[in-house]
Amino acid sequence: xxxxxxxxxxxxxxxxxxxxxxxxxxxxxxxxxxxxxxxxxxxxxxxxxxxxxxxxxxxxxxxxxxxxxxxxxxxxxxxxxxxxxxxxxxxxxxxxxxxxxxxxxxxxxxxxxxxxxxxxxxxxxxxxxxxxxxxxxxxxxxxxxxxxxxxxxxxxxxxxxxxxxxxxxxxxxxxxxxxxxxxxxxxxxxxxxxxxxxxxxxxxxxxxxxxxxxxxxxxxxxxxxxxxxxxxxxxxxxxxxxxxxxxxxxxxxxxxxxxxxxxxxxxxxxxxxxxxxxxxxxxxxxxxxxxxxxxxxxxxxxxxxxxxxxxxxxxxxxxxxxxxxxxxxxxxxxxxxxxxxxxxxxxxxxxxxxxxxxxxxxxxxxxxxxxxxxxxxxxxxxxxxxxxxxxxxxxxxxxxxxxxxxxxxxxxxxxxxxxxxxxxxxxxxxxxxxxxxxxxxxxxxx
Ligand SMILES: Cc1cc2nc3c(=O)[nH]c(=O)nc-3n(C[C@H](O)[C@H](O)[C@H](O)COP(=O)(O)OP(=O)(O)OC[C@H]3O[C@@H](n4cnc5c(N)ncnc54)[C@H](O)[C@@H]3O)c2cc1C
Numbered sequence: 001x002x003x004x005x006x007x008x009x010x011x012x013x014x015x016x017x018x019x020x021x022x023x024x025x026x027x028x029x030x031x032x033x034x035x036x037x038x039x040x041x042x043x044x045x046x047x048x049x050x051x052x053x054x055x056x057x058x059x060x061x062x063x064x065x066x067x068x069x070x071x072x073x074x075x076x077x078x079x080x081x082x083x084x085x086x087x088x089x090x091x092x093x094x095x096x097x098x099x100x101x102x103x104x105x106x107x108x109x110x111x112x113x114x115x116x117x118x119x120x121x122x123x124x125x126x127x128x129x130x131x132x133x134x135x136x137x138x139x140x141x142x143x144x145x146x147x148x149x150x151x152x153x154x155x156x157x158x159x160x161x162x163x164x165x166x167x168x169x170x171x172x173x174x175x176x177x178x179x180x181x182x183x184x185x186x187x188x189x190x191x192x193x194x195x196x197x198x199x200x201x202x203x204x205x206x207x208x209x210x211x212x213x214x215x216x217x218x219x220x221x222x223x224x225x226x227x228x229x230x231x232x233x234x235x236x237x238x239x240x241x242x243x244x245x246x247x248x249x250x251x252x253x254x255x256x257x258x259x260x261x262x263x264x265x266x267x268x269x270x271x272x273x274x275x276x277x278x279x280x281x282x283x284x285x286x287x288x289x290x291x292x293x294x295x296x297x298x299x300x301x302x303x304x305x306x307x308x309x310x311x312x313x314x315x316x317x318x319x320x321x322x323x324x325x326x327x328x329x330x331x332x333x334x335x336x337x338x339x340x341x342x343x344x345x346x347x348x349x350x351x352x353x354x355x356x357x358x359x360x361x362x363x364x365x366x367x368x369x370x371x372x373x374x375x376x377x378x379x380x381x382x383x384x385x386x387x388x389x390x391x392x393x394x395x396x397x398x399x400x401x402x403x404x405x406x407x408x409x410x411x412x413x414x415x416x417x418x419x420x421x422x423x424x425x426x427x428x429x430x431x432x433x434x435x436x437x438x439x440x441x442x443x444x445x446x
């Protein structure tokens with residue numbers, strides 16, 4: 001195939017929009033021989049992952065097949081995992097030995113969980129980044145309710161139903177809100193042997209307030225909302241060490257939790273961090289105003305763009321663009337436009353983006369948001385949240401499916417069927433956990 005080789009690594013929020021921009025332009029399709037590569041064959045809509053984790057939105061409704069998009073946009077797609085980027089030789093090596101050369105590279109591989117070097121965090125906590133993480137959490141919660149119902153003592157029930165979420169940013173509070181809603185409103189009434197006192201959800205956040213990126217009054221709203229729902233909050237305290245089912249805090253206290261979730265931060269994957277480039281202290285690649293990677297001498301690499309969660313793009317006020325889907329979409333659209341302009345022989349324009357605000361969903365019918373500087377909370381905010389994410393879904397089919405999920409959820413409760421195998425959601429030790437001591441009968445708090 002003729003054309004300059006354009007390799008887009010990652011078909012998430014950023015990479016997808018580069019590919020779509022190329023596909024829309026006849027000149028760009030002729031000029032670039034475009035290959036999009038992702039380790040998955042689907043795009044996943046992360047902002048709805050907490051809703052998937054509790055069954056409020058169906059799993060398949062938030063994913064979109066990349067091959068279908070690439071067929072519509074007349075570009076090539078490969079499902080493959082990049083292992084190493086060789087900038088000097090202009091090629092990318094994949095896990096199965098395949099090498100792809102490029103003339104121009106777009107790095108859009110997103111981020112991985114950042115454990116900040118906390119000992120034990122990677123081994124003993126569960127991440128919440130992928131559709132599999134959300135599915136597993138949902139199934140695990142139901143499985144633990146089944147186990148608790150049959151447990152021999154209240155101490156055992158309380159142990160099984162203790163959830164600790166480390167990180168009180170947007171993801172942490174969204175997961176906590178959805179989890180407590182599903183547990184209290186849908187699950188507890190169905191298990192006659194269980195009471196609210198058996199359940200505990202704790203959120204630990206190192207900052208003074210939850211969701212530090214939001215307005216202080218919204219952090220306060222979220223705090224009151226979660227506490228009112230019975231969630232225990234530990235603010236301004238850091239996790240220093242994690243052991244199996246135990247979290248150690250900087251002030252010397254420890255917390256027991258049968259399920260430990262880590263939602264405390266993200267960093268670019270090693271594939272990106274290992275490159276000979278300039279980096280921000282959080283591991284993101286520093287980029288110039290055109291979103292091109294800066295080498296160690298802060299010189300822009302003409303043909304290497306970095307976008308989305310991997311890019312540290314200065315925004316003029318001394319800070320960097322936030323790692324959000326709207327930023328990644330804007331960067332993807334911008335680089336797509338730049339590549340179309342190159343195909344037409346036109347000069348590139350610098351990236352200029354101001355985020356439109358934020359939305360934090362707190363479960364059924366409650367959200368807080370700031371849109372174009374206007375703050376809002378409660379049911380109207382939830383309606384705007386649902387509408388905003390519907391508009392952002394990829395493709396009419398997904399918009400209809402998610403819209404119907406929201407509508408169904410207004411009238412019906414979460415689906416609690418647990419269809420994953422037990423061994424997929426429990427560890428080997430948990431699978432063999434005796435629920436009743438020998439000779440013990442079911443005991444309940446009086
Ligand atoms: C649970 C959760 C909730 C979130 N909620 C919100 C929210 O409410 N609002 C908001 O604005 N943002 C939210 N975000 C953040 C938002 O999803 C990210 O900022 C956004 O996805 C970044 O886009 P990206 O294109 O950089 O990366 P991604 O969208 O993550 O895409 C990266 C792609 O690269 C692929 N990839 C990774 N490594 C490789 C490799 N080695 N080889 C090939 N392919 C690879 C991945 O499979 C993926 O498809 C949330 C994130 C999570 C995890």
